[in-house]
Amino acid sequence: MAGKNRGIIDLSSSLTDIWRVLSDVEREKLRGNARILHFKKNDLIYTEGETPKDLMCLFKGKVKIYKRGVGSRNHIIRILCPVHYFGYRAYFAREPHVSSASAFEPCTVCFLPMELIEQFLRKNGNLALFFIQMLSVDLGVADNRVVSLTQKHVRGRLAETLLLLKECYGLEEDGATINIYLAREDLANFSNMTTSNAIRTLSNFVNERIIAIDGRKIKIIDEERLIKVSRIG
């Protein structure tokens, strides 16, 4: 795990979701145990097999959660934007991490000891519900995603990924360009296809005037079509 520097950050405004459901005593205790780390582009935040110790909260930057697959093919499980919590599932399941997390771009992450969190949530029903809800939503997303990834064709999968990226990271000032700078390989690993297929399919979308590309920047020209392609393949 790389990362350094203790930033001067207002926890109460950054950890909003959790902060809201904590008591004053809990807040104080948490404040004293929070560590804030910075990661450079491509830095590993945690990795498969590691023992989970902290609840992590992405304050700034973009993160991918991914798994080693067959051969050297990675699979991106999900992508994160601020403010989202991660890294806690494996702790609760009492098992090592089954995935890795790394920074797409420079990130600020807050680390909170899971032991403390577990201690709190045993007494604090709202905090417990907070985790139950996050896990429940993520499990629902996973259930839906597996059908898309296994049953849709390449075009449908890539279209879905582009829409997810837009959903997660939003658009730039032009109201069309997806606000993330991704290698074709990441696009492929998030869409269950080879890099060449991602490149080729992206080119096809350009020819069909569904998107426009400028290097790694992707502009959505015809969202209706993209949604349709995502649905029917």
Place this chain on the structure above:
Amino acid sequence: MAGKNRGIIDLSSSLTDIWRVLSDVEREKLRGNARILHFKKNDLIYTEGETPKDLMCLFKGKVKIYKRGVGSRNHIIRILCPVHYFGYRAYFAREPHVSSASAFEPCTVCFLPMELIEQFLRKNGNLALFFIQMLSVDLGVADNRVVSLTQKHVRGRLAETLLLLKECYGLEEDGATINIYLAREDLANFSNMTTSNAIRTLSNFVNERIIAIDGRKIKIIDEERLIKVSRIG
């Protein structure tokens, strides 16, 4: 939702996991609100789009949780054996069911109102942890499964499924036959392949003396090989 008859069943011995973490007051309240229903083979227990109302606990029988996919292709997300809880995820995520549950064979299911459960777990940290753990384990399983289903080849996926079935439902008295009676179509839907591919690949496994089949009954002859095939494809 089909089902009938109020069975005479000892809740305390059947709901062991939850029962253990409840207070006496909670137990009494739950006892008064539990409904026990019986389902016939192939009966639907709940279905996609329905509003989740109950925590369900499988007392007896075998259940599949599945999703409608592209075209008429279903995807089996997971299979359940007694005693396992299900149907609560969507309630916690505050959304309709994204999956359906149906009975592989005659089943006994206990229904507990989710409102009551949520009310309890807000005060009862152990109950909250119980759900957090179940969700965390299931999410980890889902994360692993998606890589298998998307990256392994047909042989590897089917081998993995056979091993999962053995894990879940165990073996018959002969110590080799998997204790479940499944159509090839279900096998296919659980392994992300077409029915013909499930049939063909099963035949191949028979020719290779990895398994033996007698109608729908599958006997594992060479588990080592099956594990190897599951790993390397």
Place this chain on the structure above:
DNA sequence: CTATATTTGTGTTTTTAAACATAGTTATAT
């Protein structure tokens, strides 16, 4: 700023799995 490594783009070939067709078999309902 330049050299080197990585990524992107395209064409071609090969492999894998789906789709289709059809016959035989087994369940199921009446």
Place this chain on the structure above:
DNA sequence: ATATAACTATGTTTAAAAACACAAATATAG
């Protein structure tokens, strides 16, 4: 008990995606 429907088995064809190859463009490190 028999008719009907559903499932299983196998061969053949077609389509989709992976693998491979290589040139061009672009990042990145020193």
